[in-house]
Structure formats: structure tokens, C-alpha cells
Amino acid sequence: MTHAPTPVATPVATGSTGTIPVADWFDPHEAMHNPYPQFARLRELGPVVYAPAVGRTFITTHAAVSEAEQRPEVFSSQSETNLTMVRALGGRPMLRKDDPAHAAERSAINPTLRPRAVTQVWSPRFAENVERWIDHLLELGPEHADLNRDFAAPVASQNLIDMLGFPDSVSVEDMRRWSTSYIAGIGNLLDDPAIWARSDASQVEVNVVLDELIPRLEREPNSSITSHLLQVGLPEDAVRANAHLTISGGMNEPQHMITNLVWALSTHPEQRATVLAGEAPWGDVFEEAARWQSPIGMVPREVNVDTEFHGALLPAGTNVGLLLASANRDATAFPDADRFDVRRTARGHLAFGSGVHMCAGRWAAKNAIADHALPRLYERIPTLELAPDRTPTWDGWVFRGLTALPVTW
Numbered sequence: 001m002t003h004a005p006t007p008v009a010t011p012v013a014t015g016s017t018g019t020i021p022v023a024d025w026f027d028p029h030e031a032m033h034n035p036y037p038q039f040a041r042l043r044e045l046g047p048v049v050y051a052p053a054v055g056r057t058f059i060t061t062h063a064a065v066s067e068a069e070q071r072p073e074v075f076s077s078q079s080e081t082n083l084t085m086v087r088a089l090g091g092r093p094m095l096r097k098d099d100p101a102h103a104a105e106r107s108a109i110n111p112t113l114r115p116r117a118v119t120q121v122w123s124p125r126f127a128e129n130v131e132r133w134i135d136h137l138l139e140l141g142p143e144h145a146d147l148n149r150d151f152a153a154p155v156a157s158q159n160l161i162d163m164l165g166f167p168d169s170v171s172v173e174d175m176r177r178w179s180t181s182y183i184a185g186i187g188n189l190l191d192d193p194a195i196w197a198r199s200d201a202s203q204v205e206v207n208v209v210l211d212e213l214i215p216r217l218e219r220e221p222n223s224s225i226t227s228h229l230l231q232v233g234l235p236e237d238a239v240r241a242n243a244h245l246t247i248s249g250g251m252n253e254p255q256h257m258i259t260n261l262v263w264a265l266s267t268h269p270e271q272r273a274t275v276l277a278g279e280a281p282w283g284d285v286f287e288e289a290a291r292w293q294s295p296i297g298m299v300p301r302e303v304n305v306d307t308e309f310h311g312a313l314l315p316a317g318t319n320v321g322l323l324l325a326s327a328n329r330d331a332t333a334f335p336d337a338d339r340f341d342v343r344r345t346a347r348g349h350l351a352f353g354s355g356v357h358m359c360a361g362r363w364a365a366k367n368a369i370a371d372h373a374l375p376r377l378y379e380r381i382p383t384l385e386l387a388p389d390r391t392p393t394w395d396g397w398v399f400r401g402l403t404a405l406p407v408t409w
Helices: 028-033 036-045 062-069 084-089 101-113 115-140 147-164 172-186 193-219 225-231 236-266 269-276 282-292 362-380
Strands: 048-051 056-059 299-303 307-309 312-314 319-322 393-395 401-404
Touching: 028 393, 036 048, 056 062, 062 307, 062 319, 084 172, 084 193, 084 236, 101 115, 101 225, 101 236, 115 147, 115 362, 147 172, 147 225, 147 236, 147 362, 147 401, 172 193, 172 236, 193 225, 193 236, 225 236, 236 269, 236 282, 236 362, 236 401, 282 362
Parallel strands: 056 319
Antiparallel strands: 048 056, 299 319, 307 312, 393 401
16 A cells, blocks of 8 residues: 655653654544555554544554453543443443443343354344345346445344344334444544434434333343343343444444445455355455454543553553554554455454454354355345446444445346
8 A cells, every 4th residue: 555655753752761653644534535544654653653633542553452452451441531432322331341340241142142142043033134135135126226225234234123122113224323323423533513413312212112122021031132131130221321332333333344345355356256166265254354444443442550552651541542443454463464365364353352342243243244144145146246337435434334335236
């Protein structure tokens, strides 16, 4: 990847043993369109870089992000300043708590998201949802189909409706709207009031559903995530906060993984030929796509205690951003990291985080996409390709994915 030379950064003094370079050129608006050139420049400056535009110290490299994720006693999720998620979801979910509070809530949902439960309980539902929405795509025809709008979003939404145990009255359009507004709120580092208004409205709508659902699940428990949260006796506010959390990521990231994968294969025809010839397993392709175009670009942390980290002194209270997407393009961890390569062994990527906060839904997402959505999509529509007369659109850097992917066949 080519980019302009990195200017000499003005260091910010942090103590006698280290300085932090300042990326005063980092532009979050530009990053919305394509963050990777700026991420490369950040890595050139070092593993710890301050970005004034977002008031945050970025951790940029694979080694540094991995280490920070393994040190939750220093890099805390239970911040009193990184509160966009709490604001967007109307409560503090497990992702914004440290152990032991985090562990208590995480252990509640683990049983329904482990590989055996995914295979036995959820995989058949995922298969049904994929077939239904491929039928829908075919009914629309090749002239008007948008894979994001007409397949990826509804499949991910219906999967999540099923996993949360929400009633049939909740539509895929409802779930998509809620998830989109929550994700925008969590990433609202610039404090846009219109974004808060949309996430507030979604909170109200979801809470109406939970008002009816919670008493029913208390009487009649089932395999759903919401039911598991209730069965361990969590306070209702924790159940609600984690239901909102699941909506935010449980639809958005799988949706983006489906479209990211199709876009990647469509723009790399030699890679697509390798996959469709059965020479690269779909599971490996899923992992490489997650590394190459990470749906989660950054996760926030707050430094608990004064600490020296990769040559920089970070005072207690420092707002930190762990740049997962930058770490996944670090050539010291992944040779030729800017290249999408379905034959790559992408083990060790950080697309789902690591440590105690590693994504609980990663097995469900991989099953839904690598075992069902992508194989069946190409089996039933083998000539699927990008529509040459309509343009795909990308958005986001805290969370990133395609907002439109016009296709034809």
C-alpha cells in the first residue's frame, strides 16, 4: 500500500522514560471511507500513538494490542469516560465491565453459544434462514438485488431474532434498524445528537419487547440468550443491557462479514476460483476475511494505573483505543498483510478480540456464515458477481462494513 510520507510527529511528554508520538493528521472523517492508509501511518509512528482528533491514545500493532488484551487489570473495560456504549445501550453491558462482574454475566450466555450448542440448536435455524433469503434474492432478480439489503442484513437479523428468543412480531427490518442505531451510537466519538436520538428511540422499542418477553421466559425458559441471562438470576437491568449489547453486535458484524466476503471474492477472481474449486475451506476463508476487513476496528479501554507500555508512560485515566483492524494488517504478524489470501493461515488475528472479552458469538457467526450463508449462496447462484453499473459503498472505522453491495448473476 502506498501513502504519503509520515510527518515527524510532535512527541507528548509522559514521564522520564518515554514519549508518545502525536498523530495530529489523523482524520476520523477520512477514516470513515477507508481507515487502512491512516492505520499504516500510525503503525509507522509506533505501537502507542496519540490522536488529538478523537482525544484517544491508539494501540496500533499486533503485539501491543494482543498484550493489552491480556492485561485487563491495567487496560480496563469498566471505564467512567469511555461511555459511548453505555449511552447508546441505556445501561452497562458485560463488555464494559471487568471481572468478576464481567465473568458472571459472560458465563450466563456461554452455554448457548458454545460449539456444541451452536451445532445442535442454532445451526438448523441458520440453514432455514439462509434458504429463505436466497429465495427472496432470486425473486428480486439480478437487476435490482443488493446483497447487503436483501440477503446479509435479513439473514443476520433473523438469526439474531431467533437466538434472542424475540417474538415473531419483531421483523428483520426492526432488528436491522436497532442494531444500526446502536452501532452508530457506540462509535459516536464526535457526540452527534442525531445519532443519540436514533439509539434512544431504539432503546424504547427494544424495551417494549423485553417488557413482554422477560416475564414469559421466567415462566417458560428456553435455549435463547435472553432466557440464559434470566436463568442465572442476573438483575433485570443487566439482562436488558446485555440484550441491547447482543443486538448491537450480533446482527451488525455477521451482516458485514457476509458482504465483506462476497466483495473480497468478487474483487479477487483468482481467490474465488480457488475457494469454489474446494481448494480452500470456507472456515479458513472466513478467518482471512475477518482479518483483512475487520468488522470491529477499535475497542476502547481506560488505563487503571500508571504504567509503562511499549516504551511509553500511560498515566492512570488515559483513554485508549485498541486498533484491532490495524493490528490485523501488521506485517510483522501477517506477511504481506494488505493482501487478501484465502490460502493464508490467519490464526492469531484479532477480529474477535482476545482475552476475557473475546467475542462470545464467534462460533455462531462462523457457523452461520462459513457453514451456511456463503456455501449455499454460491451453490444456488454460482454466477454471483458485483453489479458493474452500481457502486458498493463502505462506511465506518470504529465499526466497518459495506452499507450497499449491488450484485447480479
